Each structure stands twice: as C-alpha cells, then as structure tokens.
Amino acid sequence: xxxxxFSYLVxxxxxxxxHNRIMSxxxxxxxxxxxxxxxxxxxxxxxxxxxxxxxxxxxxxxxxVDGDVPDSELSYITEILQSYNNExxxxxxxxxxxxxxxxxxxxxIYRDVKxxxxxxxxxxxxxxxxxxxxxITRINEAADIFRAIEGVEEIYAPYxxxxxxxxxxxxxxxxxIAILSAxxxxxLVIIYNTARSSVFARRMQxxxxxxxxxxxxxxxxxxxxxxxxxxxxxxxxxxxxxxxxYNSVVSVFTEDITILQIFGLANVIVFDDIxxxxxxxxxxxxxxxxxxxxxxxxxxxxxx
Amino acid sequence: MVELKNVDVYYKEGDVxxxxxxxxxxxxxxxxxxxxxxxxxxxxxxxxxxxERKPTNGRVFVNGYNLSKLREGKVPKxxxxxxxxxxxxxxxxNLTVYENVAFVLRVTDRSRRFIRQRVPYxxxxxxxxxxxxxxxxxxxxxxQQRVAIARAFASDPGLIIADExxxxxxxxxxxxxxxxxKDINKCGTTVLMVTHExxxxxxxxGRIISLKKGSVDFDDYIGGNDG
Numbered sequence: 247x248x249x250x251x252f253s254y255l256v257x258x259x260x261x262x263x264x265h266n267r268i269m270s271x272x273x274x275x276x277x278x279x280x281x282x283x284x285x286x287x288x289x290x291x292x293x294x295x296x297x298x299x300x301x302x303x304x305x306x307x308x309x310x311v312d313g314d315v316p317d318s319e320l321s322y323i324t325e326i327l328q329s330y331n332n333e334x335x336x337x338x339x340x341x342x343x344x345x346x347x348x349x350x351x352x353x354x355i356y357r358d359v360k361x362x363x364x365x366x367x368x369x370x371x372x373x374x375x376x377x378x379x380x381x382i383t384r385i386n387e388a389a390d391i392f393r394a395i396e397g398v399e400e401i402y403a404p405y406x407x408x409x410x411x412x413x414x415x416x417x418x419x420x421x422x423i424a425i426l427s428a429x430x431x432x433x434l435v436i437i438y439n440t441a442r443s444s445v446f447a448r449r450m451q452x453x454x455x456x457x458x459x460x461x462x463x464x465x466x467x468x469x470x471x472x473x474x475x476x477x478x479x480x481x482x483x484x485x486x487x488x489x490x491x492y493n494s495v496v497s498v499f500t501e502d503i504t505i506l507q508i509f510g511l512a513n514v515i516v517f518d519d520i521x522x523x524x525x526x527x528x529x530x531x532x533x534x535x536x537x538x539x540x541x542x543x544x545x546x547x548x549x550x
Numbered sequence: 551m552v553e554l555k556n557v558d559v560y561y562k563e564g565d566v567x568x569x570x571x572x573x574x575x576x577x578x579x580x581x582x583x584x585x586x587x588x589x590x591x592x593x594x595x596x597x598x599x600x601x602e603r604k605p606t607n608g609r610v611f612v613n614g615y616n617l618s619k620l621r622e623g624k625v626p627k628x629x630x631x632x633x634x635x636x637x638x639x640x641x642x643x644n645l646t647v648y649e650n651v652a653f654v655l656r657v658t659d660r661s662r663r664f665i666r667q668r669v670p671y672x673x674x675x676x677x678x679x680x681x682x683x684x685x686x687x688x689x690x691x692x693x694q695q696r697v698a699i700a701r702a703f704a705s706d707p708g709l710i711i712a713d714e715x716x717x718x719x720x721x722x723x724x725x726x727x728x729x730x731x732k733d734i735n736k737c738g739t740t741v742l743m744v745t746h747e748x749x750x751x752x753x754x755x756g757r758i759i760s761l762k763k764g765s766v767d768f769d770d771y772i773g774g775n776d777g
Contacts, residue, residue: 248659
C-alpha cells in the first residue's frame with residue numbers, strides 16, 4: 247500500500263471519531279469506566295498483598311537456646327538457621343540472654359511486678375534467635391527443623407496467627423482474581439457490544455467498500471485507528487480519574503495513625519511513584535481494548 | 551466479457567431454483583438491459599456477477615475471472631475490475647463528492663497524482679465539477695446517482711453493472727442517467743443495466759435480456775427511439 251493512501255486511512259480513522267461522535271463518546275465512556283474499575287481493582291489488590299506482607303513481616307519464630315550452651319558456641323546454630331534462607335527464612339537476629347532479660351524488665355506489662363525481677367536475682371532467660379520467615383506457609387516445617395537442631399531447647403511459633411494470615415491472604419487473592427476476571431469479562435462484553443453498535447451504524451459504508459474492491463485489511467485500518475484513538479483518550483482520562491480516586495482512598499487510611507501502625511499502610515503503592523507507568527499501561531490497555539473490540543465486531547459485515 | 555454456462559442457483563437444498571440452467575454471453579463493449587419481474591432472478595444474477603455468491607451448478611466468468619472457483623482473498627481484486635451502481639446510490643455520507651469518487655481509486659492503490667487528475671475528469675464527465683466539495687445529503691437524487699456513476703467509472707473498469715440506477719430518481723432524469731451510461735459505453739466499457747422501466751428500454755433499445763422464473767425468457771436486440 248502506498249504511504250499516501252495509508253496516511254489517508256489513518257486520517258480517516260481519526261476524523262471518524264468526530265463524524266461518529268455519539269458512538270465515539272459512548273465507546274469512550276464505556277472504556278474509561280472499564281479501565282478505571284480495572285485499574286482500581288489492580289491497585290487495591292496489590293495494596294492488600296503489600297499490607298498482608300507487612301503483617302507477615304511481624305511474624306517471628308523464637309528459637310530458645312539450651313542454657314548450658316555458652317554464647318561463644320552458638321555460631322553453628324546461626325549457620326544452620328541461615329542455611330534455610332533460600333527456602334523460607336528471611337532473617338535471623340541473635341538476642342543474647344542479657345538483652346532478653348533487659349527487655350523483659352523494661353516491658354511495661356510487668357511494671358507493677360518489677361520487684362519480682364529483683365527477687366529472682368540471676369538471669370533465668372535463655373539466649374534466643376529471632377527468626378523471620380518470608381514464606382509463612384512453611385511455619386510448621388520450619389518449627390520442626392529448628393526444634394531438632396542440637397542445642398535448641400524450645401521453640402515458640404505463632405501457628406494460629408500464621409494460619410489466619412494464610413487464610414486471609416488466600417481469600418483475598420481468590421476474591422481479587424474473581425473480581426478482576428469478572429470485571430475484565432464484563433468490560434470486554436460491553437466494549438464489544440458498543441463497538442458492534444458503532445460498526446453496525448456504518449455497515450453500509452463497509453458494504454460500499456467491499457463492493458468497490460477494498461480488501462478487509464483496507465477496511466479495517468480506519469476502524470482500527472478509530473478504536474485505538476478512542477482507547478488512548480479513554481486510557482488517559484481513566485488514568486486521571488484513577489489517580490484522584492486512589493489517592494483519596496489511600497489518604498483516608500494513612501491519616502489514621504492506628505490503622506497505619508496495625509497494617510503498615512505506609513508501604514502501600516504511592517500513585518505518583520508509578521504515575522507514568524500507569525499512564526502508559528492505561529493508554530496501552532485502552533488502545534488494545536478499543537482496537538480489538540472494533541475489529542472483532544466487524545467480522546460479519548465483511549462477508550459481502 | 552461476461553459468460554454464464556449452465557448456471558443453477560438455489561438457496562436451500564430442494565428449494566425453488568432462483569436461476570435455472572442459465573446460459574449467457576455478453577461481449578466486451580456491449581450495452582445490455584436486463585429486465586424481468588420481481589422474483590425473476592435479476593438480483594441473484596447480479597450477486598453472481600459481483601461474486602456475492604457462487605452458483606450451485608455451472609460456471610460464471612467475468613473479466614477473465616472464473617467466479618465459480620475464485621478464492622475469497624482474490625475477490626477484492628476482481629471487484630476492482632468492475633464498477634457498481636446501485637438504486638440507492640450508496641455514497642459514503644461523511645465524504646464529499648470528490649472524496650467519494652477518489653475513494654475507489656484509493657482502494658485500488660492509485661497514486662495521489664493520478665487521483666488529482668482522474669477525479670476532476672470524471673466529475674466533469676457527469677457535469678458535477680461544481681459540486682465537488684458538497685456532501686451527498688446536499689445533492690438531489692439525480693445528482694447523487696451521477697456521483698455514483700462517476701465513482702463506478704473512475705477506475706476505468708471493463709464492466710459497469712447498474713442495478714436499477716433510475717429506480718430512485720425522477721422519470722425525466724432517468725433518460726439523462728441512461729444517456730450518461732451510454733456515453734461511458736461508447737468509451738469501450740461494457741454496461742449491464744438492470745431495470746424495471748420498460749419505457750426506458752423501449753426508448754433506448756439495444757440488446758435486451760429478459761428473465762422469467764429464473765430462466766432467460768428473451769435475449770435479442772430491439773430498435774430504440776433515441777435515434
């Protein structure tokens with residue numbers, strides 16, 4: 247195809263947006279709302295994952311060392327614990343018995359019984375390894391392995407807490423995937439039908455093109471460009487709306503210090519950090535949905 | 551050249567035949583009227599000639615293409631070798647007269663320079679040079695049909711098929727439309743015109759093919775009154 251004719255078709259595609267402005271506006275609105283909903287759903291599900299991840303980070307296994315083992319001989323336990331880094335261990339922190347004792351003394355829970363600490367005299371606390379897991383689903387396996395290490399006297403693992411977290415994470419993942427899938431399907435159906443109405447309104451034009459010998463590709467190009475153009479505009483508009491909506495929701499939560507402390511919301515996605523990536527993703531998704539929706543809905547009218 | 555050999559068309563198995571053992575030959579440069587009442591098979595014949603459908607039996611040749619065996623991918627190229635004129639004009643409403651005519655040349659991938667020369671030429675031929683910038687909705691029925699004729703002739707096809715081109719315009723303008731088609735025919739283009747208007751056929755005369763119940767009922771030349 248000559249470049250002059252190709253540029254003519256591209257121009258026709260853009261001009262068609264205005265000529266068919268009512269259907270263009272309908273397609274624009276449908277695409278914009280679809281992308282807004284999908285964008286918000288993606289951001290919120292990512293945030294939920296981050297928040298759950300933050301809570302999981304607060305989850306620690308305490309490995310108490312046998313009191314008879316001197317601190318100077320504990321390096322082999324550190325090595326064993328750290329050898330599981332690739333499997334489930336995130337970090338290992340050693341807390342000597344003196345520090346553990348001091349922490350207990352300083353704990354405000356025991357402030358009314360401080361005299362008891364003085365009465366005990368000798369430090370009864372064992373040295374402890376505080377182990378954080380990056381894969382909380384393997385907490386039972388980790389506890390069994392740690393318990394079997396020579397020189398380890400006891401283990402404290404928050405099994406119930408871990409189980410709740412796993413359930414919450416799995417449930418949110420499933421709900422997130424279900425909502426996102428349903429949204430994508432509903433959006434595709436609506437976009438397909440809107441595009442079909444738009445194409446149906448111009449079936450005569452397509453019929454004329456077929457009769458004068460236009461190839462299917464030649465007929466599709468302006469529709470493709472038109473769908474893409476509307477999609478990009480809708481992507482940009484939905485990006486702006488997503489930014490406003492998302493920032494408003496996040497600010498409501500981050501302004502509450504209690505929620506912030508519990509859930510670690512300080513680490514959620516900051517929209518402005520991913521602003522340009524989000525704009526590109528929105529415009530790309532809009533262009534693809536618009537173009538593919540239009541092309542798919544043309545099939546029947548091309549059979550002349 | 552148009553040739554149909556033992557062509558049968560029926561739309562459903564065991565249904566009444568739309569065309570029944572039709573044999574026709576139209577040589578290059580002829581002007582032929584195709585007449586017949588509703589249901590005679592005129593529309594089916596046109597669909598065969600434009601490759602909108604294939605015959606159930608028999609063979610159809612147009613401009614050297616065997617349409618009975620033509621693959622879908624080759625249909626656009628074949629259609630560029632014919633010009634179509636419709637009763638309802640079928641102009642693209644959001645394009646100007648100039649653009650409607652130029653459109654068919656863009657489809658055939660002609661250069662911008664060729665389009666700039668050819669479109670004014672054919673618009674002048676149908677006496678619509680002054681309406682080049684107008685949109686179809688701003689034209690009368692007769693003018694719209696003249697644009698359609700210009701569009702059909704723009705790519706200089708070997709065959710023009712006109713499907714009741716005078717059906718939607720004032721009777722007095724019908725003669726003007728046929729005159730235009732006659733002028734194009736004089737340039738060597740074969741013209742095949744389907745019509746209901748017997749007065750028009752009698753006036754212009756020439757080769758008449760009459761279809762009746764899916765078969766060729768009459769195929770001969772009659773004298774006209776147009777001198």
